[in-house]
Amino acid sequence: MNSNDIRQSGINPNHWYVVAASHEVKTQPLEVKLWHQNIVLFRDSLGKIQALENRCPHRQVKLSHGKIISDYIECAYHGWQFNSQGECVKVPYLEDNQKLPKNCKIREYSVKELDGFIWLFPGDNPNLIQPLAIPEWDNLNYIATVSVIHYQGHFSFLIENLMDMYHGHLHQDLQAWTDAILDKIEADENRVDAYYQAKSYYKIDKIWSISQLFFPGLRKLHPEPLTVSYIYPHWVSTLGDYFKIYCLFCPISLTETKAYLIHFTSLNAFWRLHKLPIKFRKFVKNLCFGSAQKLLDGLVKQDVLMIEEEQQAYLQNSQQKGYEFNPTIASIQRLINNQVEK
Numbered sequence: 001m002n003s004n005d006i007r008q009s010g011i012n013p014n015h016w017y018v019v020a021a022s023h024e025v026k027t028q029p030l031e032v033k034l035w036h037q038n039i040v041l042f043r044d045s046l047g048k049i050q051a052l053e054n055r056c057p058h059r060q061v062k063l064s065h066g067k068i069i070s071d072y073i074e075c076a077y078h079g080w081q082f083n084s085q086g087e088c089v090k091v092p093y094l095e096d097n098q099k100l101p102k103n104c105k106i107r108e109y110s111v112k113e114l115d116g117f118i119w120l121f122p123g124d125n126p127n128l129i130q131p132l133a134i135p136e137w138d139n140l141n142y143i144a145t146v147s148v149i150h151y152q153g154h155f156s157f158l159i160e161n162l163m164d165m166y167h168g169h170l171h172q173d174l175q176a177w178t179d180a181i182l183d184k185i186e187a188d189e190n191r192v193d194a195y196y197q198a199k200s201y202y203k204i205d206k207i208w209s210i211s212q213l214f215f216p217g218l219r220k221l222h223p224e225p226l227t228v229s230y231i232y233p234h235w236v237s238t239l240g241d242y243f244k245i246y247c248l249f250c251p252i253s254l255t256e257t258k259a260y261l262i263h264f265t266s267l268n269a270f271w272r273l274h275k276l277p278i279k280f281r282k283f284v285k286n287l288c289f290g291s292a293q294k295l296l297d298g299l300v301k302q303d304v305l306m307i308e309e310e311q312q313a314y315l316q317n318s319q320q321k322g323y324e325f326n327p328t329i330a331s332i333q334r335l336i337n338n339q340v341e342k
């Protein structure tokens with residue numbers, strides 16, 4: 001194996017990764033995977049998220065088959081219970097003269113629930129770095145749509161796809177913009193910013209703007225800056241003043257990746273709306289949640305087809321070199337390699 005082979009590169013564990021959406025963790029334990037690690041998420045009696053290695057130290061079965069008893073997670077097999085530090089606190093059939101097994105501990109993970117998602121830190125020092133902020137999530141002027149991307153392929157294929165706006169060709173009618181041209185790239189050891197000029201189909205500044213979604217004839221192409229940023233390990237994009245998109249990564253293995261794509265439409269231009277009671281604005285925000293679902297899911301489907309084919313082609317012939325005209329790709333690959341070495 002070539003050690004510089006980007007499709008063989010690992011992750012830098014000293015970052016916050018997104019392993020689930022908040023609403024996915026209810027009253028039952030939830031199994032998630034992050035870079036070869038099987039993890040169980042659950043809510044304690046206060047609703048706070050806890051994360052443990054998904055393995056009962058008794059017989060190595062998954063704790064995610066069990067259930068939550070107050071602050072503890074109970075294994076389905078023999079009912080042993082574990083606290084949020086991963087320590088065994090109860091063996092139900094222990095006799096009075098028997099003690100709980102010593103050092104019977106599984107790994108606990110640092111985990112946070114923020115902006116609608118569960119963020120997990122698989123590395124050593126969670127206090128040195130903060131999860132990526134998503135201020136639009138609770139902002140009443142932004143309407144969110146979330147699409148899950150789950151594909152069989154290395155995470156580098158997805159970030160390359162997201163940073164190379166020349167692939168707008170693939171999406172044709174589904175894309176909000178066209179004719180992207182790369183202006184410049186800025187890169188440091190933690191991020192790559194690529195600045196494109198594009199033509200956008202949408203202006204969300206009139207109450208009837210929404211009809212542009214349904215009647216293509218109403219759309220007028222106009223220039224807008226299109227910026228995409230790889231803020232390791234996640235991705236953020238803005239198109240003019242009206243759209244902001246995040247892609248939150250959860251690399252699972254060398255050949256499997258999950259990510260959450262969050263699309264925000266801005267209502268900032270509707271100043272009259274801002275004067276209405278907060279309660280009503282919350283109602284509107286919730287009512288419109290998911291309004292771009294069909295569009296977003298359609299984009300994801302097209303991208304996944306391409307990315308999985310890239311992975312397949314790589315597995316068949318890892319020596320095959322492609323041709324590349326977009327210098328953003330080289331910047332991303334450099335960043336991934338540098339992060340792994342850290």
Ligand code: FES
Nearest residue numbers: 056058059075078
């Ligand atoms: S395997 Fe978990 S309690 Fe026995």
Ligand SMILES: [Fe+2]
Nearest residue numbers: 167171299303
């Ligand atoms: Fe795409």
